[in-house]
Amino acid sequence: MQTAITASPQVVRDYSRLFVNRGAHTLQSSWPHPDSERHYYFRPRVKGTGKELSLTAATIRRHLEGEITIGLYAINPSTQRSKWVAIDADYDGAMEDLLKLQYFLHKDKVEAALEMSKRGGHLWIFMERPALARECRIYIYTLALTLGVRIRGIGLAQGIEIFPKQDELREGEFGSAMRGPLGIHRGANRRYWFYGADYDLEKQIAYLNRLRKLSEEQLQGFISGKTMPPEFDRKRPSPDQAAPFVHASGREFRILDHIGKVRMVGRNYVTQCPSCAEAGQDRAGDNLAISIEDPRKYICWAGCTKEMIRRAVGCPIPVRQPA
């Protein structure tokens, strides 16, 4: 039995100030997917209108009290800034890498909070004011490379993942969400705490409030003269993306032409999401669902947009008609 936990209005306000940077969020499904037994995240919508729900204090309270579990996006698209950086590690030796990062961050006078997770941990750094996602990323990527901490991605299935995962969001993109800390993980059915304080909501929040926050000035000092390591610079087109895809005239895009083996699950084909795969995710190969009845309809359960999926298969949605 989980002990009943109450989140006071002050705790909810502090949590929101620390972690919430935009109204869009995800919700972890209470019931596992019948095929994969995973608890997927989805963007909640208003029943009937289909309008996306914005995060409210009541939703945060329910998350903290363990009734639901939310996922939080790092980047606010109107500013391209993030309130935090989270480093996710879940492989053998993950804790060692996170502690190493925490130690060297501390040498930079950056206090990072270590949160437990199902298989490893998450290391959180909070900004004094939201900072450009691009600058946050340059700092952590270059620090990790200097320390020899592996970064998941290009040819490496194991390594840390750094949120925000994008330098900036294009229109309609959400980026990647992190499970909101201090809630209950539906899959593990337990709450993961930060190591730095007693396992009590008030004390955990007080600990996070006390942490020294990273200022923009400090951040810019750390990255002065540095750029994103080229192998992780997603804006740089890879050789096969360099030549823009030109649609054969009148030919409709068919997702089934661009993906590998599919399985049939209920009314859908299910396979690995190409956009998730590009980011080293969806190793279970079941994030992308394509309607069998109408294969023009497809969705990534992890939240990749159509634009991201189309880009990942090398057929970006054309912005204007090719000449």
Ligand SMILES: [Zn+2]
């Ligand atoms: Zn995806």
